[in-house]
Amino acid sequence: MxxxxxxxxxxxxxxxxxxxxxxxxxxxxxxxxxxxxxxxxxxxxxxxxxxxxxxxxxxxxxxxxxxxxxxxxxxxxxxxxxxxxxxxxxxxxxxxxxxxxxxxxxxxxxxxxxxxxxxxxxxxxxxxxxxxxxxxxxxxxxxxxxxxxxxxxxxxxxxxxxxxxxxxxxxDTTMTGWLADVELAAEPDAGPDAGPGAGPDGPPTAPPTAPPTAPLAATGPAGSFLAVPIGDGVHRLAGLSTATMHRGTGEPLTLEEVREQTRALLGRDLAIRNPRWLSRYGNAxxxxxxxxxxxxxxxxxxxxxxxxxxxxxxxxxxxxxxxxxxxxxxxxxxxxxxxxxxxxxxxxxxxxxxxxxxxxxxxxxxxxxxxxxxxxxxxxxxxxxxxxxxxxxxxxxxGFDDPLPATAPGAHPLTGTRLAGLALAAADAPTPHPLMHHGRPLLLDLAGTRTPCPAPGPDRRTVAVNAGESHPLWRDVTAVLIRPDARIAWASTEADPQRRAADCLTALRGLCR
CATH class of the missing domain: 3.50.50.60 (FAD/NAD(P)-binding domain)
Structure with missing residues (x-):
């Protein structure tokens, strides 16, 4: 089995x-x-x-x-x-x-x-x-x-x-956009449809320029357009046109329509060629x-x-x-x-x-x-x-600010949040991430007094480190328990080592049972 x-x-x-x-x-x-x-x-x-x-x-x-x-x-x-x-x-x-x-x-x-x-x-x-x-x-x-x-x-x-x-x-889908994975040339392809010309919804467009190396976006009454480089000389083009957004997701998308939509939404030609994938997508x-x-x-x-x-x-x-x-x-x-x-x-x-x-x-x-x-x-x-x-x-x-389930009264504001903004004063581990390759819960003692929590055991690891230049939320934190998915299970500002140890044991029991 x-x-x-x-x-x-x-x-x-x-x-x-x-x-x-x-x-x-x-x-x-x-x-x-x-x-x-x-x-x-x-x-x-x-x-x-x-x-x-x-x-x-x-x-x-x-x-x-x-x-x-x-x-x-x-x-x-x-x-x-x-x-x-x-x-x-x-x-x-x-x-x-x-x-x-x-x-x-x-x-x-x-x-x-x-x-x-x-x-x-x-x-x-x-x-x-x-x-x-x-x-x-x-x-x-x-x-x-x-x-x-x-x-x-x-x-x-x-x-x-x-x-x-x-x-x-x-x-179900009520409106659709389109996407195209294509190459963009510095000069347009030969043929009447590749060069500069009037878009269907606007004035004559400017001649094509070199392919963009950063995201390129445009908005206007005709809709929205985005071009993003995705590697290997390919760009993802995505558009949502107010004139065509009610076409069905199953209606074929042609390279000619992509060219026309790009001219209408962006206002210029991108010399689109060699399509890898053309598709419509909906808002279902x-x-x-x-x-x-x-x-x-x-x-x-x-x-x-x-x-x-x-x-x-x-x-x-x-x-x-x-x-x-x-x-x-x-x-x-x-x-x-x-x-x-x-x-x-x-x-x-x-x-x-x-x-x-x-x-x-x-x-x-x-x-x-x-x-x-x-x-x-x-x-x-x-x-x-x-x-x-x-x-x-x-x-x-x-992906860092998901809504959080209710926490226990008095819990630190970091509880339940994604691990972020914590810098460590260690050359081999400037953040806690290199300490988490094992996939077990990670307990960090940030107080410099060696929090006397239980021995690590096979399903968790304890590390004593000093905090570096971190986000203000970490300023007074003395110990933190990090789940395997890099969520904060428990954080403490308790200065007394014994009380901190008791809280730590409760947190470990709640996490690892």
Whole structure:
């Protein structure tokens, strides 16, 4: 019998598999596709995801293949979000195609011992008291496997979610945008459709210039446009036109339409050529009624879907996996009660709800057409010029300010938050992230008096360090317990070592049971 069967070899399923293996769990990933998808649905890796990868020593693998982008956007606001303010180890968004991300994550998952089996599709499942029987189809034949737990990371049409009988309520698509992964030449292609000319909704456009090396955005009454370099000489173009936003997602998108829309929305020609992927996308928005049904759990797009604004979808799903991995391992191995898994939905469902809300707000700004809507976009752009407002939304888009469940009275404000802004006075560990490669809870003694907490044991680690130049929230913190997913489980400003030790023991018992 398998410990865990993960359905879906996208970024979420692969990261979950790797996290489970870090705790010694036997995990098999099954994927319906027989080969990796060369298309890249996600092209932005947020600072929060890079920080997660840094806790396992992997961030540089992605950074060396991507393009750091120091700012981001909220809808079509003209004021950019400044990621340098979020307190992240890597304070930028990374332009990187999802196909590259998946390849690197699969290499990592396989290297730590996960099995990835392609060409296997989930057909049905039946739950028992101690296991789940899953029927898989491969090469036209059916096979039944048993697993103690099953996790659906198999996308918005999740076969696991449907087989488990979990509803997926929400709204269908009411408007569409388009995307194109293309090359941009310094000179237009030959032919009457490639050179400068009049866009269908505006005056003659300017001649093409060299391809942009940074994100290029434009907004106006005709709609919104964005171009982002994603590596290997390819750019992701995305547009939402008020003239075409009611076309169906199934209506083919042609290269000629992309050229026309780019001229209309951007006001100039980009000499578009060699398309890799052309597609329309909609604003269908749904969230699973539950993230768990018995021994079946959901993560990533299987649990939520929304308009792809701000590059949050893949990143939200990877945080689902980071949250679930250590909890599922602890329950499966008897180190925590089954009730620990209830905290997975309690924490991740509000996080997805917040992203759903902000993507709906962004869509309203993208689609602004009336004088009132355009005025709203201008007012919001002005609001983002305030550093505090800008930092708040930069942190939210980067994945650092999820809504927090209620904490115990008297808990430190850091409790429940993502680890950020803590600098250590150590050359080999300027932040706590290099100390977390083991994937266990990390207890940091910041008081210089060696907090007399219990011996580390096999499922946690204690390190005495001195704090460096940190965010003011860390100013008086004497000890902190960090969960494997880089959330703060407990922080103390207690100066008395004995009282601090008692509080520490309570926090450890609550975390590790």
């Amino acid at each position: 398998l410990d865990v069967l993960v359905a879906g070899a996208g970024p979420v399923g692969l990261w979950l598999a790797a996290e489970l293996r870090l705790h010694g769990v036997e995990v098999t990933v099954v994927e319906r596709r027989t080969a990796p998808d060369g298309r890249s649905r996600a092209v932005g890796m947020q600072a929060g995801t890079l920080d997660t990868f840094a806790t396992r020593g992997l961030a540089e693998r992605f950074i060396e293949r991507g393009t750091p982008v120091p700012t981001g956007h909220f809808g079509a606001a003209t004021t950019r979000l400044d990621f340098s303010t979020v307190g992240a180890v890597h304070p930028f968004m990374l332009g990187l195609g999802q196909s590259v991300t998946e390849r690197l994550l699969e290499e990592h998952a396989v290297a730590v011992g996960a099995r990835v089996l392609r060409g296997r599709e989930v057909v049905s499942l039946t739950q028992g008291p101690d296991a789940v029987e899953v029927v898989l189809r491969a090469d036209g034949a059916h096979r039944t496997v048993r697993a103690r737990w099953v996790v659906g990371c198999d996308g918005t049409r999740s076969a696991v979610r449907q087989a488990a009988g979990i509803d997926f309520p929400g709204q 928005t749904r969230q699973a009624a539950h993230y768990r049904a018995g021994r079946v759990l959901l993560a990533g797009d299987a649990a939520h879907m929304f308009f792809p604004a701000g590059g949050q979808g893949m990143n939200l799903g990877i945080q689902d996996a980071a949250n679930l991995g250590w909890k599922l391992a602890a329950v499966l191995q008897g180190r925590a009660p089954d009730a620990l898994l209830d905290s997975y939905e309690a924490e991740r469902r509000p996080a997805a709800r917040a992203v759903i809300d902000n993507t709906r707000a962004q869509l309203a700004l993208f689609a602004a057409a009336s004088p009132e809507q355009i005025a709203l976009r201008e007012v919001w752009s002005e609001a983002l010029a305030d550093p505090r407002t800008n930092r708040r939304w930069a942190r939210r888009i980067a």
